[in-house]
Amino acid sequence: MYPADFKYTRNHEYLKPLGDGTAFMGITSYAQEALGDVVFVELPEIGNSFNAGDEVGTVESVKTVSEYYMPTAGEIIETNAEIEAHPEYVNEDPYEKGWFVKIKINGDINSDLLDAAAYEAHIAVESH
Amino acid sequence: MAELRKTPLNAIHRSLGAKMVDFGGWDMPVQYPTGIINEHQAVRQKVGLFDVSHMGEIRVTGKQSMPFLDWLTPNSVIKLNTGQIHYTGLLNESGAFVDDLLLHKISDENFLLVVNASNTEKDFDWIVNHARKWDVQVTNESDATGQVALQGSRSLNVLQPLVDIDLSQIKYYWFASGCFKGLPVLIARTGYTGEDGFEVYCAIDKTEWVWNQIMENGRSHELIPTGLGCRNTLRLEAKMALYGHEINDEITALEADLNWMVKLQKGDFIGREALQKQKNQGIKRVLAGFKMLEKRDIARDHMSVVEDGRRVGFVTSGAPSVTLGFNLGLAMVPVHMKEIGTQILIEIRNKACPAEIIPTPFYKRGY
Numbered sequence: 001m002y003p004a005d006f007k008y009t010r011n012h013e014y015l016k017p018l019g020d021g022t023a024f025m026g027i028t029s030y031a032q033e034a035l036g037d038v039v040f041v042e043l044p045e046i047g048n049s050f051n052a053g054d055e056v057g058t059v060e061s062v063k064t065v066s067e068y069y070m071p072t073a074g075e076i077i078e079t080n081a082e083i084e085a086h087p088e089y090v091n092e093d094p095y096e097k098g099w100f101v102k103i104k105i106n107g108d109i110n111s112d113l114l115d116a117a118a119y120e121a122h123i124a125v126e127s128h
Numbered sequence: 129m130a131e132l133r134k135t136p137l138n139a140i141h142r143s144l145g146a147k148m149v150d151f152g153g154w155d156m157p158v159q160y161p162t163g164i165i166n167e168h169q170a171v172r173q174k175v176g177l178f179d180v181s182h183m184g185e186i187r188v189t190g191k192q193s194m195p196f197l198d199w200l201t202p203n204s205v206i207k208l209n210t211g212q213i214h215y216t217g218l219l220n221e222s223g224a225f226v227d228d229l230l231l232h233k234i235s236d237e238n239f240l241l242v243v244n245a246s247n248t249e250k251d252f253d254w255i256v257n258h259a260r261k262w263d264v265q266v267t268n269e270s271d272a273t274g275q276v277a278l279q280g281s282r283s284l285n286v287l288q289p290l291v292d293i294d295l296s297q298i299k300y301y302w303f304a305s306g307c308f309k310g311l312p313v314l315i316a317r318t319g320y321t322g323e324d325g326f327e328v329y330c331a332i333d334k335t336e337w338v339w340n341q342i343m344e345n346g347r348s349h350e351l352i353p354t355g356l357g358c359r360n361t362l363r364l365e366a367k368m369a370l371y372g373h374e375i376n377d378e379i380t381a382l383e384a385d386l387n388w389m390v391k392l393q394k395g396d397f398i399g400r401e402a403l404q405k406q407k408n409q410g411i412k413r414v415l416a417g418f419k420m421l422e423k424r425d426i427a428r429d430h431m432s433v434v435e436d437g438r439r440v441g442f443v444t445s446g447a448p449s450v451t452l453g454f455n456l457g458l459a460m461v462p463v464h465m466k467e468i469g470t471q472i473l474i475e476i477r478n479k480a481c482p483a484e485i486i487p488t489p490f491y492k493r494g495y
Binding site: 033036037039040042058060062064065088091 | 158164165360424426428448
């Protein structure tokens with residue numbers, strides 16, 4: 001449920017590095033389950049740059065709303081138009097069809113990010 | 129923190145993989161793995177089963193039950209028929225709500241009041257304290273009573289084979305007593321979804337059995353268990369008030385747009401003086417339904433209605449509408465904003481977002 005080649009934030013975003021200085025980001029399986037049925041994801045403008053920890057947008061579900069944050073410094077180079085028509089992809093397939101944005105990573109990947117094992121330990125504590 | 133209270137169906141919810149939440153001190157299923165949207169649509173299109181055993185049941189019996197309840201509550205208990213139910217409330221002296229409730233008339237000397245779970249003790253104390261001078265007995269039967277709500281157009285077909293009452297003869301907001309496969313139950317044609325449906329009251333230790341029987345019989349009708357998440361979106365589309373949102377101890381029945389259940393002419397009742405005065409002077413704020421004009425804007429509870437940069441009202445309930453395809457809500461607004469078509473602004477994350485007052489209920493069933 002938490003791919004080993006991803007990096008994770010404590011706020012439940014994932015970063016999926018592609019090995020060419022770019023990465024996909026979205027929210028984790030744990031996050032989509034906590035939110036419930038997602039109905040809208042506010043996506044940023046392409047070309048905008050963010051620092052690690054900056055608020056990028058919001059995710060609206062039927063019952064609540066949550067902000068999501070940049071896992072590592074970078075520039076938005078693509079947004080997932082598919083989830084505008086199909087926000088349910090965020091619930092059904094958060095890591096493939098349900099990604100939010102593609103970023104060009106600035107500098108090194110944020111060293112505060114968790115690996116899969118550390119993230120699973122983090123959510124085990126949080127969900128207890 | 130005190131341990132959460134559990135209904136007799138708690139283990140079933142957990143075995144079904146429900147997401148459990150603290151709902152007013154009760155450990156309740158907000159949704160099953162099906163998800164709120166699918167559960168909402170199941171009730172709108174087919175049928176769903178809710179655990180509502182947490183609701184409170186307070187019985188009032190005795191010679192003066194009728195005049196007592198007629199004085200205690202704003203709706204006309206005198207006019208209610210045996211076997212009939214009406215929506216009413218417990219009002220304070222200001223005409224605002226201690227709670228809202230469904231009042232069932234079993235006989236002239238026996239009434240069942242179904243109240244909100246988290247208000248049960250408060251309501252019971254309120255009723256007992258006001259009953260001192262009356263020849264009535266007040267009993268809190270909540271811990272002895274289980275309740276499930278079968279909701280959706282297929283409800284009658286699911287339930288009928290299990291009971292010895294002709295359900296088609298029970299009108300909306302009426303009830304009957306009978307047997308559910310031999311078990312004594314009370315079946316009311318009520319609900320909190322805007323759909324047809326039945327609420328079944330039984331002995332608490334039989335609730336699990338009743339639930340299982342209904343689920344089993346409902347399989348061929350595509351019945352699914354439905355949680356409190358969709359119960360909220362369903363009731364909002366039907367513009368049914370939720371205590372702590374549309375109504376509370378500061379919002380009067382007139383402000384909550386519930387004039388129809390306030391019978392000012394019937395004689396004295398608690399809150400009448402304040403409501404009569406408010407009616408004469410004219411209310412300053414009122415509950416109204418709105419639709420967000422931008423697809424991306426979703427108003428949420430407590431957000432501000434703004435005018436000239438000032439907070440002039442607030443959202444009482446806001447959500448995406450699953451059935452209607454736009455984002456809607458209810459808000460307490462100044463009366464000059466209440467007319468259909470009025471453009472208002474709701475502040476969402478520091479941005480004033482356009483909305484329009486539209487007719488309510490947002491959803492009305494077509495059968």
